[in-house]
Amino acid sequence: MSRHFNTTGPVIASEHYCIDPMQRMDWDEISSLIDAKKFFVLHAPRQTGKTSTLLAMTDTLNQSGEYIALYINVESAQAARGDVSLGMRAIWGALADSAYYRLHNDCFNQWREELWEKHGATGVFKAGLSRWAQQAALPIVLMIDEVDALVGDTLISLLRQLREGYIGRPGVPFVQSVILCGVRDVRDYRIHTSHHEIITGGSAFNVKAKSLVMGSLSRAEVEALYAQHTAATGQVFCSEIFAELWEDTHGQPWLVNALGNELTWEDKTARDRTTPITLERYRAARERLIYSRTTHLAQLSDKLKEARVRSVIEPMLKGADSDQSLNPDDVEYVQDLGLIERARNGAISITNRIYQEVIPRELSWGSQMAITQNQAWYLTAQRHVDMPKLLNAFQQFFRENAESWLERFDYKEAGPQLLLQAFLQRIINGGGRINREYGLGRKRTDLLIEWPLDEEQGFYGEVQRVVLELKLLHKGLPATLAEGLEQTAGYADQCGAQEMYLIIFDRNPNTSWEDKVWQRQESWQERIIGVWGM
Structure with missing residues (x-):
């Protein structure tokens, strides 16, 4: 089968x-940390390419002849939650299987019963790695994927056994x-023990030398990826899509690949490579992807x-004035999840245009239905x-239903905009x-409605463009x-829209609906703008 865009x-x-x-x-940085015998963290949002990178690093180290490198995935131990014995048996099994299949080394299966009887769940992982290191002909590099999927005492036990092994050298x-890999940095692990204590990952694993963040694809890499499809099939991507592709994804690898798959395979007419x-x-492919609510986007909505x-x-x-009230730890956590990015001046924004579209859709999905x-x-x-x-109908709907409908939203402060x-x-x-x-800092939400006036021509024909400002x-x-x-007139100029409306929500509970609900027309530099109060 020919190569294709990967989404799984x-x-x-x-x-x-x-x-x-x-x-x-930065392989020079990673290899220097390994040479210096450091334990460190590599983290990145889901479906960014972490596992592919760890596997490539494993192959590179093994081929160097200087190290024995092993990749293991411990996600299966998540189901054990706080049951340390069950969780560590799953982790030991992942270690044994990976060593057997990737290195053709069956030592962990051979040592299983002896070490478990001697050290128990809270010491067996450290003991196994120590015995392996004693017998190995080369230094060992262990890469542990999906660490932050673990829960409670199981995670604490794993981190502390690794720390004890580090300190004992x-x-x-x-x-x-050891390279710990997951979505979050270890500092963001909030571990609830069986005794209802909360322990941070940083305290349970205070031997971390550094946290490395795996970034998204650069714009040049995005274009190079799509060029591989053109080279393989002859199918051409029109040059103007790449500016849109970059704004929509900012290089998020799964989104880039999912759009490539949508364009070249899910669109059956495009399977003709001419x-x-x-x-x-x-x-059209972008809209289909957003509307599909795929696993990746569903995981985002769960977060x-x-x-x-x-x-x-x-x-x-809701268009708050500033970020002064935000908790810096929460901002770093949400950034680690890949939902937001920070500019050099500290400004916070949603990571890409697709997430910017998906977030309000997901938060208002139940109401929409x-x-x-x-x-x-x-x-x-x-x-x-x-x-x-349409706005008259919503104004009446909002007046009659706002109180009960806004209670349905988890994001109540942004409820009017979402509704x-x-x-x-x-x-x-x-x-x-x-x-x-x-x-943040925008003090409004900008909406642009695009509506094709000819069903057959769709967006290839004449399109009605309408701007709405929500304040x-x-x-x-x-x-x-x-x-x-x-702001409304400025956004309309930016979008080339001829129709523009300003909606002002009054959240003061002491203001009567008679005073909140109104509509009028205003002019701004010879533009007529419809204004609705709600």
Whole structure:
């Protein structure tokens, strides 16, 4: 079978388009840490290429003739949770199997009963590694993947046995270097013991020399990856897609590969390799991927339920003024998960445009499914979306249902913005697109609706473009209105939209609905802007 874009599991160079994993890390730094007998951490968001990189590093070290390197994955021990005996048996099994199949060494199966009887669950892993190091002809490098999947006392036992082995050198033989790999840095492990204590990973594993972060693909690497498909098949990607691809993914490897797969395989018409991949084909593939709610995107939505994640993402969704109230540890944690990135000036933003689109969709999915609205009711005879009619309907819906519906959201502070987006998504889905921009310091959420006026031509034909600015009332109505009108007109200019609307949410519980609900038209530099109060 010819090579293809990989969306599941480690990269296999003979089967998948790929960037050499060894080029994605600073190998000089890693090899110097190994030479110095250090224990360290390599972490990166899910489906970034960690496992592929560890396996490539293992092969490189083994081929060097200077080390014995072994990769193990301990995720199977997650099910044991705080049961140390069960968890360590799973970890020992992973160690024994990997040594047998990757190094053709059956020592851990041979030592199993003796060492377990002598050392028990809380010492057997250290004892096994010590005996191996004593007998090995070369220094050993052990790479442990999915460490942060472990739970409670099982994780504490593993970390402490590794620490004891490190501290006991050189008097007691032990492995030369250990690389812990997972989504999070060890400092972010919050371990709940069976005695209801909370122990941080940093305290249980205070011999860590360094934490290395594995980054996403560069823009040049993204283009090089797609060029491999063109070289293999002759199929051409139109050059204008790459600017969009970069903004949508910022090089997140799974997203880059998933879009490549969507473009070249899931779009069955593109299996004819003489078909060029155009910008509109790309945009359609992007929308299909977002709407599919694949495993990767479902994992992202699951993380949104965590309190630490909510504390960072919610202010961004509601357009908070600044990040002064954010907990720095929570910001680092959410950054480690790959959901946000920080600019050099400290500004925080959602990592890429697809995540920016997916997050509010996921948070409002239940509401979107529960809203009963008929798309056809909001279309004119010319197949335009009748935005005043739609906003009037939402205004009445919001007035009647806000209190009960907003209680359904985990992100209550951003509830009005999410509820309007759920309402719009219910109408626009299946015909048009909604693009979103939001973040700390923006003081608003920008929405761009794109609606094709000809069903047959779709986005290749004439498109209705509508801008909506969502703002919370602050500093009084005149100041909020003046700021909002300028922002709305500016965003419309940026998007080339002819229709523009400003929606102002008043969250003051002491203000009556009669005062909150209103609508009017305002002008800003010869532009007419519809304004709705809610």
